[in-house]
Amino acid sequence: MKKGQILEGYIERVDFPNKGFAVVEDEEKKVIVKNTVPEQKVRFAVNKIRKGQAEGRLLEILEHSPEECQPACPHFGVCGGCTYQNLPYEKQVEMKEAQIHAMMDAAVDGDYIWEGVKESPVREAYRNKMEFSFGDEYKDGPLALGMHKRGSFHDIVNVTECKIVDEDFRRIIKAVLEFATDTGLPYYHRMRHTGFFRHLLVRKAVRTGEILIDLVTTSEAQLDEARLVEKLTGLSYDGKLAGILHTTNNSLADVVKDEGTKILYGQDYFYEELLGLKFKITPFSFFQTNSLGAEVLYETARSYIGETKDKVIFDLYSGTGTIAQILAPVAKKVVGVEIVEEAVEAAKENAALNGLDNCTFWAGDVLKVIDDLGEVPDLIVLDPPRDGVHPKALEKIIDFGVERMVYIACKPTSLARDLELLQGRGYQVERIGCVDLFPSTYHVETVVLLSQQKPDDTIEIDLDLDELDATSAELKATYQEIKDYVLKEFGLKVSSLYISQVKRKCGIEVGENYNLPKSENARVPQCPKEKEEAIKAALKYFAMI
Structure with missing residues (x-):
């Protein structure tokens, strides 16, 4: 394969952001072709090969996917604004959910509740x-x-x-x-x-x-x-x-x-x-471009935050203070930090407009301002720009040691990077959900609830070692040993939840209440077939089955 070569391929899958993977006959490696959907047959020109990964420019769709539909917009395909108008909305959401779920599975250590993607209340004419x-x-x-x-x-x-x-x-x-x-x-x-x-x-x-x-x-x-x-x-x-x-x-x-x-x-x-509040909007104000979808997003974030009575909340990267003002009526105090001075002035004006006197807003870079706030928060909300949180700022945020933190991300790749540092410093991911604010595009908002176990969150137990059956299957290998084996032999990251599901299938007893969902409507992810086979191989290796 070389640059300039014209090839044909079958789109096997599409990863975020808008990266279709084309399988080419007689070629070992797949080629990334943007602006495609699964099950299309396409013709493309190889225009880049970097670190062994080829990328192609779409020339022609030879065979359409059976999932495709007629785009509503006559400009689709020529205009660079939309990517998925050729898919029914339900399929767009399904694809976004699969993409983000896979990314989060790879980024999260341990188990978490995956709540899927909430649909936009409006699918056309949604932009303000x-x-x-x-x-x-x-x-x-x-x-x-x-x-x-x-x-x-x-x-x-x-x-x-x-x-x-x-x-x-x-x-x-x-x-x-x-x-x-x-x-x-x-x-x-x-x-x-x-x-x-x-x-x-x-x-x-x-x-x-x-x-x-x-x-x-x-x-x-x-x-x-x-x-x-x-x-x-x-x-x-x-x-x-x-x-x-x-x-x-x-x-x-x-x-x-x-x-x-x-x-x-x-x-x-x-x-x-x-959500019952008024906001003054100027030509250059930052405000979510899908107003009705933003209500779903902020309601989701509010539900993740949980109990806020008598709590001090930091809203970092607060923009015009939308989240801060939504939380203020049910909190002791909300402190917003935003680098754009005009946005801070708008936030102050909006807070006054809504009669909120327990909001304060600081203008400046979070990395620098956070040292001058003069108080310690009980909860933190992060809603950073697309590039995520600066690592040095994230270290300072972690040093506050809050029990709960909510991270709202418009770019999941930046979120995945920041989760690595957060988890490395003792935070664990509890819940993840997405809200589709951008129908017909590949963009989606992701909301994550993180919690930190405090050193005093311990229990005392009496353990009689003589009563333990050291030959029982569940003691032959730890969950971490199984994870390490699967990663080494198969190159796959698996969660404790997936291991427990496979154990149950194999008749190995696991905890009765292991990772039950925290709400009735929450969806518990099921172990994919590929990972199930890898886990079974590990169980066989450790003589557990």
């Missing part, structure tokens, strides 16, 4: 915020306004029929594209660093229906503000137009950056409601 980019669909083509093409940093595809936003978003994007085209002004070229139109940011409150529109340009030309306002106020909306804004951004980075925002119409904020 979109950032569209100006560009062209092909070199020197007409002006386009939409999303980046799949696999491209430069080309933009018009998404006037996008299905993950509602009709108001689609009306706005069509109107702004018409306006920009009529001006004759060019889009900002990210390589040449010249041009005028850069981005269009649209936000809409799900509960109130209020809409903010922010056109982002450079200062290279003069915006016809009156004409833009006339164009947008003349539209018919299902919601209510709260404000039209113009943001100037001359930075070289291809991101929406506020270097000055002018209100052209109305105001620069609206209010959104979440």
